[in-house]
Amino acid sequence: MKLCRFNDGRLGIVEDGHVRDVTAALDALPAYRYPLPPFDPMIANLDAVAARALELAAAAPALPIDRVRLSSPVANPGKIVGAPVNYQKHLDEVRDNAALHHNVASTMAPIHTAGLFLKATSALVGPGDGIALRKVDRRNDQEVELAVIIGREANGVSAADGYKYVAGYAIGLDITIRGPEERSLRKSPDSYAVLGPWLVTTDEIPNPGDLNLRIAVNGEERQSSNTRYLILGVPELIAYASSFYTLRPGDIIITGTPEGVSPIQPGDVISACIEHIGTMEVRVRAA
Numbered sequence: 696m697k698l699c700r701f702n703d704g705r706l707g708i709v710e711d712g713h714v715r716d717v718t719a720a721l722d723a724l725p726a727y728r729y730p731l732p733p734f735d736p737m738i739a740n741l742d743a744v745a746a747r748a749l750e751l752a753a754a755a756p757a758l759p760i761d762r763v764r765l766s767s768p769v770a771n772p773g774k775i776v777g778a779p780v781n782y783q784k785h786l787d788e789v790r791d792n793a794a795l796h797h798n799v800a801s802t803m804a805p806i807h808t809a810g811l812f813l814k815a816t817s818a819l820v821g822p823g824d825g826i827a828l829r830k831v832d833r834r835n836d837q838e839v840e841l842a843v844i845i846g847r848e849a850n851g852v853s854a855a856d857g858y859k860y861v862a863g864y865a866i867g868l869d870i871t872i873r874g875p876e877e878r879s880l881r882k883s884p885d886s887y888a889v890l891g892p893w894l895v896t897t898d899e900i901p902n903p904g905d906l907n908l909r910i911a912v913n914g915e916e917r918q919s920s921n922t923r924y925l926i927l928g929v930p931e932l933i934a935y936a937s938s939f940y941t942l943r944p945g946d947i948i949i950t951g952t953p954e955g956v957s958p959i960q961p962g963d964v965i966s967a968c969i970e971h972i973g974t975m976e977v978r979v980r981a982a
């Protein structure tokens with residue numbers, strides 16, 4: 696199933712270029728009271744929401760997908776976990792280019808040494824929201840990544856069990872200001888984490904470790920690779936992250952970017968595609 700969020704809070708099932716409006720399926724969610732739980736309620740109750748959505752879909756109005764504004768398919772993640780330098784050829788290009796590494800040792804280290812980082816949840820947007828660039832006098836880069844959406848609590852899990860904790864997948868854009876500061880600052884301005892175009896449940900992804908991914912800017916291809924080249928694959932990343940902190944439903948892991956990171960400017964149009972997930976178009980403007 697492909698589940699999208701669109702037009703300010705509506706829920707849809709995506710099929711054949713259309714969105715079925717199944718917003719009423721959100722009535723399957725329990726009523727939460729303050730203090731709100733530290734996870735995303737829809738992802739924590741995804742089985743119930745998806746079952747209700749399927750019941751509603753047949754009679755639901757169908758809207759052309761290009762006529763809706765797509766939001767992040769996860770509304771309230773507890774955290775967004777980033778994997779730096781998780782493709783060898785990206786590590787090579789960073790080490791070869793001072794404009795990328797700025798002589799910061801952790802930007803030139805492989806993931807086993809550099810560890811993981813966090814992006815602020817306030818950075819999260821959907822493709823329809825676009826990217827609002829800050830510090831436009833500095834280099835801002837696009838990075839296309841397979842995004843993993845955690846489905847249930849994971850604490851100290853093994854890589855052998857890692858896939859059991861996944862709710863689904865999406866495309867992630869890890870927008871990045873190059874420079875000497877901490878990654879958490881350079882990668883967290885509002886709109887610097889794009890998730891979309893929808894959540895694809897695990898049953899539709901035959902092998903997360905063999906997915907073509909690519910990105911074009913203004914029609915010109917910038918990155919093209921496959922997740923088989925990930926240094927730490929999806930289950931290994933879940934094991935690694937959950938050895939440091941508890942992962943909860945709706946937490947997002949962006950798995951790292953392949954080689955070909957390159958600058959973006961206000962006015963650019965990004966098109967990102969991952970096999971078995973889909974394609975999303977994202978517009979870039981100045982903040």
Ligand code: MN
Pocket residue numbers: 777778779838840869951952
């Ligand atoms: Mn990245």
